[in-house]
Amino acid sequence: MRVRVDADACQGQQMCSIAAPEVFGSDELGHATVLIPGDLPAELHGKVRRAQANCPEDAVIIEE
């Protein structure tokens, strides 16, 4: 599993970093960044799915 953020859709809600702080951070505007490029360890998959489900802007994109 890999994850990315759609920068055009992200509005800095921070719901992803609340759900998965190991995976998502913030840039200087408070918009989401991905802290782990490439494959995500299996133990974080659940949190990343929660991050995707909780983003009101549909900005979290999971690739499997």
Place this chain on the structure above:
Amino acid sequence: MTTMEENAGPVVDPTVDFNIFDPEFVRDPYPTMNEIRESQCPIAHSNRWGGSWFPTRYEDVVSIAQEHDIFTSRDIVVVPRSTTQAEGPYAGVAAPPITSDPPDHHWHRRLILPVFAPQAVAKYEQGTRDLCNRLIDGFIDKGEADAGTDYAQQIPVRVIATLLGVPTDMSDEFTSWVRGVLEIGLTDPKVRLESRMKILQFFQTQLADRRKNPREHDLITDLLNSGDKYPVTDQYVLGVCNLMLVAGIDTTWSAIGSSLWHLAQHPEHRRQLRDNPDLWPTAIEELLRAYSPVTMARIVDRDTEFQGCPMKAGDRILMSFPAANRDPRQFENPDEVIFDREHNRHVAFGSGIHRCAGSNLARLELRVALQVWLERIPEYSLVDPSAVTWAGGQVHGPRICRVRF
């Protein structure tokens, strides 16, 4: 149609006659929101207060927030603005970026977002914690306090004053001006205008002071000096200061107050937070969902049909985030507070380009205020549930909320 008398009168059917200032709705708006949401008209309309639409379903509220081209932010409150004549030199001062539309919205927002990024607001945590402890020191020996006026009300105003670099000892005045604009002023245009003028005159003086005596690490000085990057005018800076004061105080105060009110009645939730501190981040989001304080307004730009509703150019829409956040189509058991709720795609801070710029600061204040309270006052209850008073309309939360411990 802007005064209480003109708009009072019993509500017969809320889908065609709702009144967001009805005392019963102000106290507990959720049964009415649920009734409208599950009716044949989930987007209600009322002629009261100059007329407005009231969508109650999550999908509809989010669609309206996202369609900023049709649903503009020219006005964001339910009552019409004062006249240009009455406002004199301040007639053109808005509250950017909340009142801005693209294309200006983009730079209006870019300029202030760095101030409110998570890593930027973290520096207010210790000061907020100290403030909360000082407030509690003032009443803990009495065994009774007002969780509203003695605590919740006192916190955001001081944090915002610190952020703006204005005197925190003017907190009572700031609070009264902001209530004059957002609370009492929504049903009393005279109070609203007077309060708005006081805020703008105060910041005009602050701007003049910063021009003469620029300060280091100071938000107002930095905004005045950002003209090299963006077409910044005094009117814009005045508008931003206006927004930060008006939007940053009774919104967060309401969220803190509602959460303390909830926790006062739910010992099992207090215990849950004590036993499992890892729950704090999701608990804060759940409290924000269940007790979302803010309802924003939009103005329809051109005639349009939305979900079968014939909306005309100039019509007002109340975007009820509280109603959206209790939609059972989006949230399981929406009227229950569930701290470890797995799916919580709430829009307490709105959605789309106008997502509340201060959301990270609000979250920090709410968490610190509740954590310090529960550290110092782990067990408490309402003195008299029926004596709690509420503010409502566009910002919902308790005002007088006496507790015993």
